[in-house]
Amino acid sequence: MLRYVAGRLSWVLVILLAVCVFTYVIFFQLSPDPAVMICGKTCTPERIDTIRTSLGLDRPFLQQLGDFLRGIVAGRDYGSGANLVHCPAPCLGYSFQSGQSVWEMVLERLPVSVTVAVGAAVLWLLGGVTIGLLSGVKEGTWWDRSTMALALGGSSIPPYVLALALQYLLVVKWQVLPFPAAIPFGDDPVAWFQSYLMPWIVLAIGYACLYARMTRANVIDTLAENFMRTARAKGLGPVLILRRHALRPALTPIVTIFGMDFAGLLGGALITETVFGLNGVGKMASDAIAKNDQPVIMAVTLLAAFFVVIGNVVVDLLYTALDPRVRTTAS
Amino acid sequence: MTESPAHRAGPDESADLLEVEGLTVTFPTTRGPVDVVRDNTFTLRNNETLGIVGESGSGKSMTALAVMGLLPRGARTSGSIRFRGTELLGRPDAELRRLRGNAMSMVFQDPLSSLNPYYTVGLQIAEVYRCHRGGSRRAARRMAIDALGRVGIPDPAERVDRYPHQFSGGQRQRIMIAMALICEPALLIADEPTTALDVTVQSQILELLAELKRQTGTGMLFITHDLAVIATIAQRVLVMRDGEQLEYADTERVFSAPRHPYTRMLLESIPRIDDELAAPGVVSPTARPARPTDPAPAQEEVR
Numbered sequence: 001m002l003r004y005v006a007g008r009l010s011w012v013l014v015i016l017l018a019v020c021v022f023t024y025v026i027f028f029q030l031s032p033d034p035a036v037m038i039c040g041k042t043c044t045p046e047r048i049d050t051i052r053t054s055l056g057l058d059r060p061f062l063q064q065l066g067d068f069l070r071g072i073v074a075g076r077d078y079g080s081g082a083n084l085v086h087c088p089a090p091c092l093g094y095s096f097q098s099g100q101s102v103w104e105m106v107l108e109r110l111p112v113s114v115t116v117a118v119g120a121a122v123l124w125l126l127g128g129v130t131i132g133l134l135s136g137v138k139e140g141t142w143w144d145r146s147t148m149a150l151a152l153g154g155s156s157i158p159p160y161v162l163a164l165a166l167q168y169l170l171v172v173k174w175q176v177l178p179f180p181a182a183i184p185f186g187d188d189p190v191a192w193f194q195s196y197l198m199p200w201i202v203l204a205i206g207y208a209c210l211y212a213r214m215t216r217a218n219v220i221d222t223l224a225e226n227f228m229r230t231a232r233a234k235g236l237g238p239v240l241i242l243r244r245h246a247l248r249p250a251l252t253p254i255v256t257i258f259g260m261d262f263a264g265l266l267g268g269a270l271i272t273e274t275v276f277g278l279n280g281v282g283k284m285a286s287d288a289i290a291k292n293d294q295p296v297i298m299a300v301t302l303l304a305a306f307f308v309v310i311g312n313v314v315v316d317l318l319y320t321a322l323d324p325r326v327r328t329t330a331s
Numbered sequence: 332m333t334e335s336p337a338h339r340a341g342p343d344e345s346a347d348l349l350e351v352e353g354l355t356v357t358f359p360t361t362r363g364p365v366d367v368v369r370d371n372t373f374t375l376r377n378n379e380t381l382g383i384v385g386e387s388g389s390g391k392s393m394t395a396l397a398v399m400g401l402l403p404r405g406a407r408t409s410g411s412i413r414f415r416g417t418e419l420l421g422r423p424d425a426e427l428r429r430l431r432g433n434a435m436s437m438v439f440q441d442p443l444s445s446l447n448p449y450y451t452v453g454l455q456i457a458e459v460y461r462c463h464r465g466g467s468r469r470a471a472r473r474m475a476i477d478a479l480g481r482v483g484i485p486d487p488a489e490r491v492d493r494y495p496h497q498f499s500g501g502q503r504q505r506i507m508i509a510m511a512l513i514c515e516p517a518l519l520i521a522d523e524p525t526t527a528l529d530v531t532v533q534s535q536i537l538e539l540l541a542e543l544k545r546q547t548g549t550g551m552l553f554i555t556h557d558l559a560v561i562a563t564i565a566q567r568v569l570v571m572r573d574g575e576q577l578e579y580a581d582t583e584r585v586f587s588a589p590r591h592p593y594t595r596m597l598l599e600s601i602p603r604i605d606d607e608l609a610a611p612g613v614v615s616p617t618a619r620p621a622r623p624t625d626p627a628p629a630q631e632e633v634r
Contacts, residue, residue: 226444232401233439234459234510235432244458248449324494325448 004320008313017069019305024068027298029061034294038096054079092302093295097288102299105284109268110303112182112280116273117265119196120203121258128208129254132215136250137242139220147212155209163202163275170198182279199276203269207261214257218250225249252322256315263311267304346416348518348550349375349398353410356393356402356574367393369574370410375518380544380551382565382582384558384597390574391554395520398552399437400427415517433463435518436511441527442503446495452479453491456510463514478509482539501532505539512543519544520552525560537564559601562586570594 028034035051036043052058055078056067067076071091078085078094087093092102131151135144170177177194185192222228223246231245268282277283281300288296320327356368368390375381383391396402398412400419412419414435419427431437436459439445447455456478457471472491479487482505484498495503504524511519521540525533541564544551553565561568561582568585570578570593577591589595 226439226441227447229401230439230445230507230510231447233399233431233437234462235428235430236458236462237428240458240462244450245447249447252449323449324451325496 001320005317008316012309012313015309016306019309020069020072020302021065023298023301023305024065027294027301028057028064028068032292033057034096037292037294054083092299095288095293095296097291097293097296102295105296106281106299106303109279109281109284112278113268113273113282114266115196116199116203116269116278116280117262119200120207120265120269121262123200123204124207124211125258127204128211129215129251131208132212133219133247133250135212136216136219136223139216139223144216148216151209151212153209154205155213157205159202159206159271160275162205163198163272166198166202167276199269199272199278202275203265203272211254211257215250215254218253219246222246222250248322252319255318255322259311259315259318260308263307263314264304266307266311268300346413347374348377348379348415349552350413351394351398351411352413354394354397354412355409356390356397357407357409358403359405359407364407367406367574368397371571371574371576373569373576373579375550375552377517377550378544378548379567380553380565382561382568383552383554383571384556384561384568385571386556388573389571391571392522393574394571395437395522395552395554398518399431399435399520400424401431401437429463432459432511432516433514434516435520436514436516437520437522438504438507438511438524440523442500442507443495445507446503448495451492451494452498452506455495456491456506456513459510460513474513475509478513479506481512481543482506482509484509499532500528501535504528504532504536508536508539508543512547512549515547516549518552519549520554522554523556524553526555526557533560540564558586558597570597 033048034055035048035057038051038055039048049058056064059067070076071087071089071093073089075089075091076087078087087101090103092106094100095102095105098105131147135147138144171179177197178191181195183191183195228241228245231241236245268280268285270282270286272278273280273282274286281303284296285300287293288300351374352372354368354371355366357364357366367388371390371394373381383394385391393402393406397406397408398414398419400422402408408420410420414430419430446452453472453475456475457468460466460474461468461471476487476491479491484490484502484505490498495506498506504527508524519540524540525536528536537560540551540553543549551564553561555561565582568578568580568582569576570585570591572593578585578589578594580590585594586598589598
């Protein structure tokens with residue numbers, strides 16, 4: 001088991017390294033010259049050269065890549081002499097727009113994105129899985145048909161439409177919620193909750209609909225298994241049969257999908273954050289894309305890749321705990 | 332007597348173990364109702380093994396599931412199924428549940444898919460015992476270990492905590508048998524218990540079933556498509572085709588003097604070791620089809 005974990009983790013390092021190289025090539029080698037981007041409109045060739053030297057863009061590609069990777073692990077220095085700037089590890093460079101350390105920008109915004117992701121995940125897991133379980137057990141009933149029709153509709157609505165509609169109804173028309181604003185939890189927990197409620201709902205609805213349909217399908221498949229017939233032949237009660245024999249096989253596949261979806265969201269819910277003006281990683285990414293702020297775009301890409309890779313490993317390890325058949329082949 | 336709930340009714344010594352009378356099982360289809368079992372009548376005496384033979388779709392499994400009260404949703408039954416003198420048809424599921432796994436239990440064809448892959452075999456055996464007899468988890472686990480030992484699983488105290496996929500096919504069927512017998516049922520229904528197994532394992536499982544039956548005195552309903560198996564295990568045989576009973580008699584009589592042409596054809600379809608010795612080109616006077624493992628085409632000749 002330990003060897004399996006160690007093996008998986010060493011692969012994580014390899015994959016992350018590959019992601020770093022890939023994104024570096026895309027954003028620094030195939031994109032417009034970063035030095036020109038930083039210099040702005042009033043620019044002279046001399047200034048561009050200076051910037052290029054201070055960023056190390058005049059050096060060969062592999063050396064630049066090495067500098068970049070070393071910066072992430074050990075920090076790096078930009079410029080020389082009086083202009084020397086030390087960028088502590090993990091160094092992701094400085095924003096072309098604000099000159100702020102990208103790592104600091106990420107740290108500032110990450111809690112918002114994590115809050116959005118966690119809250120939405122709780123909602124969609126509770127809602128989607130519960131509805132899916134009930135629909136699967138009551139397959140073909142009025143409840144099943146109506147919830148599945150709703151789920152199909154719900155997963156077809158784009159989040160920005162849903163966000164605007166909710167804002168109009170809840171904030172403008174009925175005035176049951178205040179306009180979304182960034183309120184720290186410590187200042188006013190109720191206001192904090194209210195400010196996040198709409199983003200959570202908007203983000204959760206699409207996933208909840210998907211999870212309801214997936215859970216329902218899994219439950220129906222499980223109920224048709226031979227071991228369910230065995231359970232009935234043993235004389236077990238219907239509640240015990242569902243709780244013990246159906247629930248685990250039906251929900252285990254959901255864990256995999258959930259791990260991936262949740263990890264993907266940690267890297268920022270771009271549309272939801274932008275629509276609600278939440279200052280998270282997703283909004284930072286969309287701002288950076290609009291202004292071609294390469295170090296920021298790159299940092300967000302790396303961050304998202306990091307979460308997805310880590311999420312994958314966590315799911316794999318969880319799976320070995322949940323499914324005994326995986327356990328034996330893994331150990 | 333028939334008014335008292337089945338689980339409370341003590342075994343009525345005068346009654347036969349299982350009396351099925353005019354059992355008809357009907358499924359609704361888009362083209363109207365279809366009888367999968369029609370007017371089936373048979374009796375299983377105490378300590379007896381009754382074999383039910385027939386090809387796929389003959390209604391033999393549906394007969395068994397009807398006895399267990401495990402027919403798929405939508406199936407309709409009529410007739411009478413009396414277990415130790417008590418009528419089972421029309422009884423609420425909660426009452427049948429107290430019989431299932433307890434006074435009557437069933438072993439299925441495919442042992443791997445019949446076991447839940449997520450739980451240890453110990454838990455799956457012990458839960459039957461706890462469900463019907465109660466008691467502590469630990470006591471039930473001890474019973475499970477005992478049961479595994481009785482069906483010939485080596486090192487049961489250690490293997491009780493293993494999962495189904497960690498056993499061989501034959502061992503899985505032994506586990507299913509242990510599970511079915513842990514509450515010492517009066518009736519054991521074995522639905523093609525050896526079909527999914529290798530030939531050598533098949534005979535081991537048959538021996539085990541016969542041995543356990545000798546020890547416990549359980550009555551057994553043994554369902555198979557294989558007449559050769561019936562000859563070794565059953566005292567009486569019921570032959571079914573298309574939901575109908577064709578022949579119902581002592582095994583010896585069926586093998587020595589089959590009355591129905593279909594039974595004769597089934598008997599002739601058993602491959603014999605001396606078949607190879609027959610000179611090629613010599614056609615036997617009975618003109619049997621060349622070893623049809625699937626008797627369906629030959630059926631036309633019979634009609």
